[in-house]
Each structure stands twice: as C-alpha cells, then as structure tokens.
Amino acid sequence: MSWNEPGGGKKDPWSGRNDKNDPPDLEEVIRSLQDKLGGIFGGGSKGGLGNGPSMKGVGFLAAGAVILWGLSGFYTVDEGTRGVVTRFGAYVNTTQPGLNWHIPSPVEQVSVINVEQQRFIEVGYRSGGGQGMGSVPKEAMMLTKDENIVDVRLAVQYQVKDAKDYAFNVLDPASTLKQVTESVQRGVIGRSDMDFVLTEGRSDIVLAIKSEIQAVMDAYKTGILITSVNLQDAQPPEQVQGSFEDAIKAREDKQRLINEAEAYSNDVVPKARGAASRIVQESEGYKEKVIARANGDVSRFSQLLTEYKKAPAVTKQRMYIEAMELVLGRSNNVLVDVKGGNNIMYLPLEKLANKTVEDATPAPVASHEPVSLTSPPVKDIKTDVRASSRERDVRGR
Known part of the structure; x- marks a missing residue:
C-alpha cells in the first residue's frame, strides 16, 4: 500500500474526518461565529461567508469608535x-495646569513644556558627570582689551518664561543660547583688561554678560529667562601660569608694604599733629603772657611817670631801692653794713650752702663728727639791708 492510499478502515493519512476524535471543520467554526454575530446585530443565521452585519450594527460600532476617539482628547x-x-x-493656545481637553489626534496635538525646570549650559568647559571640569580651549580662550589671553569658563542657568515662544520661535533654544552666550562673553571680555577680569572685575563682568544675554534672547523672542550666570574660573593660559603666579605674589607684596606704610603713617601722623597743636597752643599762651606782661609794664611805667612828675627826687630814690632789692634778692651773696665801721662784710652764702651739703654727706673711709654750719636767714639779712639803707637816706636828708 502506497503512502497516499487510504489505509485500513478507510482512514485518510491527511485528515481525520471519519475519526470521532478529530477537531471540527474550519468552515463550520466560521459559520457558527457568523450566526452569533448576526444574532447580536440583527442579521440572519442562514447566510454563508458573504453575509455581513446589518446597518444598525455598523452605526453602533461607528458611534462607539467616535466616543472612544473623543475621550482620548482628555489630558492632564x-x-x-x-x-x-x-x-x-x-x-492654538496654551493650557494651564489641570485637566484639559483638545480635539484628538491627528487634528490637534499637545506638547507639554516644563516652565519651572532649571536648565543650564556650559561654555568653555564640560563638567564630565561631576568628576572634574574638562576645559574646551576653543570656547574658553578669549582676548582681552590689553591683548592678553585668558581662559574663561562660564555656566548659565535658565528656565522657560513663555512656552509658545520657546516651542515655535527657535528650532534649538539650548544651542541658540550657547552661541549667544559665547558671543556676548567674548565681547565683554574684549572690553576689559586682564587684571580687571582676573581680580576685582568678576562681579561686574557677570552682571554685564547676564544683561546682554537676556537682551539678545528677548530680541529673538525665544521665551527664555536667564536666572543666573556663574563665572566658574578665569585664569591665564597654562603655559604662563607660573609667571602669572609670580606677578600675583609681587602684587600682593606691594599691597602688603603699602598697608604697612599706611599703618605707620596712621600711627605717626596723629602724634605729630598733636605735638604741633601743643606747640602752637603753647606759643599762643606765651604770646598772651608776653603781651599781658608788656601791657602791665606799660601801665606801671605810666603810673611811675605820673608819680615822677609829682615828686621826682622821691620817685628816683624809690625806684633805685626797688631795683637794688630786686637785684640783690636774686643773688646768693649778701652784703652787711656794720654800724660804726667803714668796711662792708661779705657773706658768700652760695659757697657756705655747698660746704654745708658736703659736710653733711658721710665720708666713706674716716668717721668723724659732722660739722654743721648755720647761716642767718636771707630774709632777715635783706630786712637789715633795707633798714640800714633807709637810715642812710634819713641821715642824708
């Protein structure tokens, strides 16, 4: 028996029609399914494969599809x-936070844009995932006003302030912002000296760059708001870094010496001014004293002149006595007029006083009793001199 001949019991090797355990026929399954669908949508169950659902069923299907399509337009x-x-x-419009609806695709589309997210760009360096900053010389090297080259690294943070402008007016807002930042940065650095960029001018440069970037982005209507500009680093090129550090140290030494000189000046100048003011005040006081004494002398001379005109002889005698009293009162030598004698006794009180001090000092070698010399009070001697002078004047008269 060949392979394509029926076997025993009329069995076909390709099908199991006559086998009671064989699966149902495909046509029968399709017909049964068609009958069930026809019952649901109002169709008959006697049609073959060519019989379809009724118009009523198609309407229900279309209405359901439209409802589902409309519900797909809701979004949050x-x-x-x-x-x-x-x-x-x-x-069309810009929708606010909350539940909204739009005509579903493909008629309308919705693009959700985060307007509070802080975005940033890097110019002159790449952060490298937090493992240090890698310089980009093509972006970082810039020429200053005094024809020096500096390595400047800048970070700009921004956010969206107008979703419509951000989505439609610029094809790539981040790339546009980076190009504008690099252009503005080179312009600001080119207007500044190298020392100004590297030292005290950092804050001014950052403010100028931020202001100019915002002005350009507003002119382009990009819908971008610049929140901050950070000058990460500004230094000379690596090839001249050592020489530049030496220059900085020299500048710091210069400033230190200037500060020390100012401190010394602040210490000395007030003292000198105080001394000068004291001398001036002393001079003013001396001037007033001399003027007052001169005025007193003039007044006294005027009074003497008046008395002299009244009694010239008496006034002369009195003036002589007062002058001698003044002269002898300043001297340590005393002359004593002894009554009944022609000789005047001379007492060297200055030498006697010095001798008394030497005798009062104990001798270092020999010990002896101290000798004490006493002299009469000068005041009493002066009184005696005045008395004797007056007696002579009386006798002469």
Missing part, C-alpha cells in the same frame, strides 16, 4: 508645566 497638565496645543501644526 502637571503643576509647573504648560500645554502648547497645535492644530495641524499651527498654534
């Missing part, structure tokens, strides 16, 4: 984001 906008609705690519 989260807090801090805005929804930009476009109809066939044209802008």
